[in-house]
Amino acid sequence: MARPGRPCCSGSMKATTTGTAPATDIRRAVEDAIWAPSVHNTQPWRFGVRGARIALCADGDRRLDASDPDGREMLISCGAALLNLRIALHARGHDTTVRILPDPDRPHLLADVEATPGALADDDALFLHAQIRRRRSHRGGFQAAPVPPGLLAAFRDDAGRDGARLIQAVDANVQGALAALTNAAEHSRRRSPAHTAETARWAPAPGTRRTDGVQQGAYPRETPRTAPHFASRDFARGHGWGLAAAPAEAAPGAVLLLVTPADGPAHWLRTGQALQRVLLRAAGHGLAAAYHSQALLVPELRAFIRTTFCGNAYPQLLLRLGVPDGEPLQSVRRPVEEVLFDDR
Ligand SMILES: Cc1cc2nc3c(=O)[nH]c(=O)nc-3n(C[C@H](O)[C@H](O)[C@H](O)COP(=O)(O)O)c2cc1C
Structure with missing residues (x-):
């Protein structure tokens, strides 16, 4: 993926914490989103918040130059974070309108997500949401029983x-x-x-x-x-x-x-x-x-x-x-403040 001529999203690194319900929900949804898997745990994402809109951006400095020069795995990682974000907003009663790659002049702006008041989340969304922080990658063998x-x-x-x-x-x-x-x-x-x-x-x-x-x-x-x-x-x-x-x-x-x-x-x-x-x-x-x-x-x-x-x-x-053999493996994440910024 070409490196952009100008940054994807400008603005200070301060998170939007106005105390309104949507701002709180949006911050919590981003806190969930960062528990997505990412290649080498690079966490190559940034989230710009403007009111009820969230701009998901790729952080090109975290792309793997040697093994991922096109940014394919970087964008797969960001796509996983986008799904977490959608589910996390839905679980908190928001519908989402998602525009993928909304601006051809800003290739690192991957998605524009708008949250609007929506219906109560269905059981499946709540089930998936409950797994966001429990999911871990595995790096070993599995138990013998086949996947049903x-x-x-x-x-x-x-x-x-x-x-x-x-x-x-x-x-x-x-x-x-x-x-x-x-x-x-x-x-x-x-x-x-x-x-x-x-x-x-x-x-x-x-x-x-x-x-x-x-x-x-x-x-x-x-x-x-x-x-x-x-x-x-x-x-x-x-x-x-x-x-x-x-x-x-x-x-x-x-x-x-x-x-x-x-x-x-x-x-x-x-x-x-x-x-x-x-x-x-x-x-x-x-x-x-x-x-x-x-x-x-x-x-x-x-x-x-x-x-x-x-x-x-x-x-x-x-x-x-x-089904993994042994204890779940461990994983770490950067504090949300490092990836969340005010996009106004
Ligand atoms: C696109 C992509 C490619 C990955 N490739 C590998 C891989 O080749 N080997 C590996 O052990 N883990 C791989 N992972 C898993 C990441 O290393 C893992 O998501 C990251 O370390 C965070 O750990 P967690 O998923 O347990 O939270 C990949 C993840 C993604 C999203």
Whole structure:
């Protein structure tokens, strides 16, 4: 994604806290929104508040230059935050009108969200809202029990609501091929100084005071073996960091590709919203997702996966989904004041 000629949103970093009910609701909704997943926990978003309108902006300084030069994963992350924002406003009795990429001259202005008084939230919105702060990414194996087919069907419906599609790799050969491509991409990245430097920047050492990045409570010291085995990102980089006591072997879970019919910023934002709806429903049923996007960051491998396994749809994320083994992993967020500003 091109860096913008002028900032997405101007204004001071002071939050709007006028004490009116909508201002309070909007601030709380942003506090929920930031619990979205983001690549390397970069939290690449800012929220400009003007009355009942919220401008969601990408924070281009937090884009991963080496692995995500187009900002595709940055926008997927922001799309997940957008879905949280919509659900959080809805749960507080507001309808939302969302304009995606409303200004072509300001590519980092991703969405304009207007909150208006609405109907009481339905049970499903309240269910999803309750999962926003409970959901965690997983980086290990899963319990052996398969994901119930009814739940997978619900996830497919969820993905479809925001214009994406969830494809399950059921065939063991397809799963094996996706695992092999993931492993090849991961190991080639580990040989690239630019990629290892980027991982180091976003995986701080234990004891850090940072409130972003993938920290040692967020991954196991040793990744349990699964069959097939999908390589994890190398956050510890040989330092022996990470949580102890992961089981030695585990099941891979359901292997899923989240795809869109076309590519580009609007589809990346759709992907993020679809992802987050699936993840929230999964969390509500005790499930979590592990991400293996390495192969999709290599253009040749992404093109191969697209034509071979996605019927020419554009693969945006490769996930494994299941009931996690062990304790939930930890995650951190920046204080909301760092991302919320007055957009008047
Ligand atoms: C677009 C995207 C790509 C991601 N890719 C990976 C990945 O390849 N490996 C991984 O371990 N986690 C990946 N994650 C998960 C993030 O690292 C995680 O969301 C972040 O560390 C915050 O943790 P939490 O989701 O538990 O709150 C990805 C997340 C997003 C949104």
